[in-house]
Amino acid sequence: MSTAIGLYGVSFAYDTEEEGQAYALKDVSFEIEKGSFVAVVGHNGSGKSTLARLLNGLLIPTVGRVKVFGYDTCDEDTIYEIRRRVGMVFQNPDNQMVASVVEDDIAFGPENLGVEREEIIRRVDNALASVGMSDYRKSTPFRMSGGQKQRIAIAGALALCPEVLVLDESTAMLDPKGRAEVMGVVRRLNREQGITVIHITHYMEETLDCDRVIVMDGGSVALDGTPSEVFGRGEELKRYKISPPYVTWLADALARAGLDIDRAIYTREEMEESLCRLLSKD
Amino acid sequence: MRDVAFGQYYPVSSPIHRLDPRLKIVFTLLYVVTMFFVSSYTAYAVILIFLLALCGFSHIPPSAMFKSIKGIIILLILTSVLNLFFYGGETSVVWQWWIFKISPEAIDSALKLMLRLILLIMGTTMLTFTTGATELTDGIESLLKPLNLIKIPVRDLAIIMSIALRFIPILIDETDKITMAQKSRGADFDSGNIFKRAKALLPVLIPLFVGAFRKADELADALDARCYNASPKRTRMKKITFAVRDLIALIVFAALVAFVFLDKYLIGGADTYIVKLFNIIVEFFKGL
Amino acid sequence: MPIVVKGLSFAYSKGTPFEKKALDCVDVEISDGQFIGIMGHTGSGKSTFIQHLNGLIKVQSGEIDVDGIHLTSARRPKPDYKKLRSTVGMVFQYPEYQLFDETVIKDVAFGPKNLGLSKEEAFARAAEALRLVGLDPDEIGERAPFELSGGQKRRVAIAGVIAMRPKILILDEPTAGLDPYGKEQIMSLICRLKRECSPTVIVISHDMDEITRYADRLIVFSEGRVAFDMPMQELFKHGQELEAIGLELPSCVSIADNLRLKGIELGDDIVNMDGLAKAVVKAARERGIECGDIASVRWYGEEGE
Numbered sequence: 001m002s003t004a005i006g007l008y009g010v011s012f013a014y015d016t017e018e019e020g021q022a023y024a025l026k027d028v029s030f031e032i033e034k035g036s037f038v039a040v041v042g043h044n045g046s047g048k049s050t051l052a053r054l055l056n057g058l059l060i061p062t063v064g065r066v067k068v069f070g071y072d073t074c075d076e077d078t079i080y081e082i083r084r085r086v087g088m089v090f091q092n093p094d095n096q097m098v099a100s101v102v103e104d105d106i107a108f109g110p111e112n113l114g115v116e117r118e119e120i121i122r123r124v125d126n127a128l129a130s131v132g133m134s135d136y137r138k139s140t141p142f143r144m145s146g147g148q149k150q151r152i153a154i155a156g157a158l159a160l161c162p163e164v165l166v167l168d169e170s171t172a173m174l175d176p177k178g179r180a181e182v183m184g185v186v187r188r189l190n191r192e193q194g195i196t197v198i199h200i201t202h203y204m205e206e207t208l209d210c211d212r213v214i215v216m217d218g219g220s221v222a223l224d225g226t227p228s229e230v231f232g233r234g235e236e237l238k239r240y241k242i243s244p245p246y247v248t249w250l251a252d253a254l255a256r257a258g259l260d261i262d263r264a265i266y267t268r269e270e271m272e273e274s275l276c277r278l279l280s281k282d
Numbered sequence: 283m284r285d286v287a288f289g290q291y292y293p294v295s296s297p298i299h300r301l302d303p304r305l306k307i308v309f310t311l312l313y314v315v316t317m318f319f320v321s322s323y324t325a326y327a328v329i330l331i332f333l334l335a336l337c338g339f340s341h342i343p344p345s346a347m348f349k350s351i352k353g354i355i356i357l358l359i360l361t362s363v364l365n366l367f368f369y370g371g372e373t374s375v376v377w378q379w380w381i382f383k384i385s386p387e388a389i390d391s392a393l394k395l396m397l398r399l400i401l402l403i404m405g406t407t408m409l410t411f412t413t414g415a416t417e418l419t420d421g422i423e424s425l426l427k428p429l430n431l432i433k434i435p436v437r438d439l440a441i442i443m444s445i446a447l448r449f450i451p452i453l454i455d456e457t458d459k460i461t462m463a464q465k466s467r468g469a470d471f472d473s474g475n476i477f478k479r480a481k482a483l484l485p486v487l488i489p490l491f492v493g494a495f496r497k498a499d500e501l502a503d504a505l506d507a508r509c510y511n512a513s514p515k516r517t518r519m520k521k522i523t524f525a526v527r528d529l530i531a532l533i534v535f536a537a538l539v540a541f542v543f544l545d546k547y548l549i550g551g552a553d554t555y556i557v558k559l560f561n562i563i564v565e566f567f568k569g570l
Numbered sequence: 571m572p573i574v575v576k577g578l579s580f581a582y583s584k585g586t587p588f589e590k591k592a593l594d595c596v597d598v599e600i601s602d603g604q605f606i607g608i609m610g611h612t613g614s615g616k617s618t619f620i621q622h623l624n625g626l627i628k629v630q631s632g633e634i635d636v637d638g639i640h641l642t643s644a645r646r647p648k649p650d651y652k653k654l655r656s657t658v659g660m661v662f663q664y665p666e667y668q669l670f671d672e673t674v675i676k677d678v679a680f681g682p683k684n685l686g687l688s689k690e691e692a693f694a695r696a697a698e699a700l701r702l703v704g705l706d707p708d709e710i711g712e713r714a715p716f717e718l719s720g721g722q723k724r725r726v727a728i729a730g731v732i733a734m735r736p737k738i739l740i741l742d743e744p745t746a747g748l749d750p751y752g753k754e755q756i757m758s759l760i761c762r763l764k765r766e767c768s769p770t771v772i773v774i775s776h777d778m779d780e781i782t783r784y785a786d787r788l789i790v791f792s793e794g795r796v797a798f799d800m801p802m803q804e805l806f807k808h809g810q811e812l813e814a815i816g817l818e819l820p821s822c823v824s825i826a827d828n829l830r831l832k833g834i835e836l837g838d839d840i841v842n843m844d845g846l847a848k849a850v851v852k853a854a855r856e857r858g859i860e861c862g863d864i865a866s867v868r869w870y871g872e873e874g875e
Binding site for chain 1: 501
């Protein structure tokens, strides 16, 4: 497997009025494999959003390097090579659409790249089909549900034919139904089209079937591993103000009451099995 | 109905709705100019018939078109009355009181002015009735394209227009929400003098502006992430095509404009002929 | 005095081709001291409903009685809106976006001032409200609201409503957009406000697992009607119907249901995590397994609020 994006000793500082420079990220290094599904979690202010904006050169590291398919984000000449490969979906669905008609909005990216007209139409068709919104081609996004708007935003990114999709808290403002819609679409894109997904979120439930979970705290990587590795570190998670799914809360409480339950359980099925095992013993 | 920013769009499907938006914009501009050359009641009648036919073809109830005058009714009455009493040209006064006087010429002039304004509004309304906001911007962009030659960034202007259109309904919605929130905190927007009321709006306006700037900030990131400014030769997905129905529309419209000008400069007002014709018919029936 | 809503119907853009029915003959009674959860997907009418309780939407048909204030479609007598708005406090979604004044204390005092209180009284109330939401008025009172952190801003916005001393507090998705820690804090704050100042609390929520931890009654809206309004134990027996209107059962209920299918009965009165944990402890003891008690299932411990 090859590397899609690599961060090498990345720090990012911004100017504040009172204290001079403040670091949002401190010495972060990791590589993201092509085709993987990586979740980045962390409480508000842990540096997640800064991280997202470093991945496609919207922000440039103060120290260190971010490399995307070999291109350095510092290099202004190749910045569009990076942005074309790293599609990005933001938090507020209303603040990232440029047109009042769905298809016009999706066409915006390829139009900027100077793609031929026929090819743009093909891309818009494909992008809409990929997010399951083909019927809404001529509609206006204004009265759509949050989940639908975010799917349109994903389609807008897909029209660039990206290899990586970065979701910057794209599910934070959605209701559970909308979240499920978006997560379904993103998982399918990862599985079927091999698109690398970097999903930044504070819903631990959405990280359960990821290949890898990176936990951010205070601008640094606090934990990095598979979901089961990360969820097993209950006390540390509490310290990083991260909350696992409710099932893990329950497992934690039962284990502390002295029952024979694995604290790292994070799916409903596992919980049911453990309770079955526990309570079948006569 | 906020899906359309101008609140005027009549969302039905019709041949007129499908006309090339550029053509409709040009027609509307020409229509406005032409209206100032209309000289006879016959021509006004022809234009009214044209507008009614337009309603028919665009599946818009004529009542909707007539309603568009409602907004200018005061202006209409005021200008007509002024024109009626203070007509400046040579007159054969039939009624006079203090500085007011009425003459047949004044009546004629006031009537024509009124007709002109009414038809002007109704005609231009048909453009917004049958053309969506996006189509309008597309049309304007396409028409302004030649300005690219003198280094005016037409595409950027078009994107600004498009973003503005997209955000108008969002901002209206936001205004509603903030107004409600402040009302529930006891804010009173409806009483007091004008200064008090203006001041009462601050709790709505400030969050609205702060919000708009936040939106603009996020939007800037979104534009960059989608490679805005990546290539000097941007392409367009939408191509406005000129169809047969556009040609037909062109011919019909040209005929209308031609009639107005012929009426004014060659025939010298068809009214006299119609009156003559009417007289002949009357004579004919008298003869029987 | 309770809230009584009878036959409330409402349509947006009434009498135009774009008319859209939002509420259809809604009957609801809410007695004092309840913690009500209101659920329903986007467009189910729940927001329109709560906006009626604050007089923000004029009644089209039906009637509402809030703490003795009568709201009907009749123009006269004009209801006492000032009194209504000091009785019913309403916290909108993302309330931090409605802050506007130069300092925190002035912003919070906006409501009390509108009630006609003197400047001193209003400021005293604002300081009290800030303390109630866990902020120190001396420390942040003179700061600009825009410099605060997201969580602080939301608290300030809630304080702005609390300062009007409402007996009924309505919050529209108070935890939307916050991280789990922030959510936990805001929910504990709401519980404390219920204890200390507003005995009746109505919360709109999308998160079954979250709302069942706090509410003692759920009202489910769908297509402008009250689809369900019954004790939660009863409600969660309608899993399929809930799913049909886009709501999932709380995970503790589905765990208990699935265990029942496997022959393990934990009781049918489980509505939240605490209930499930207690039922498991009880069942374990019945089977001779020793274990401690579980008071409540929490993740962050007591320092959450």
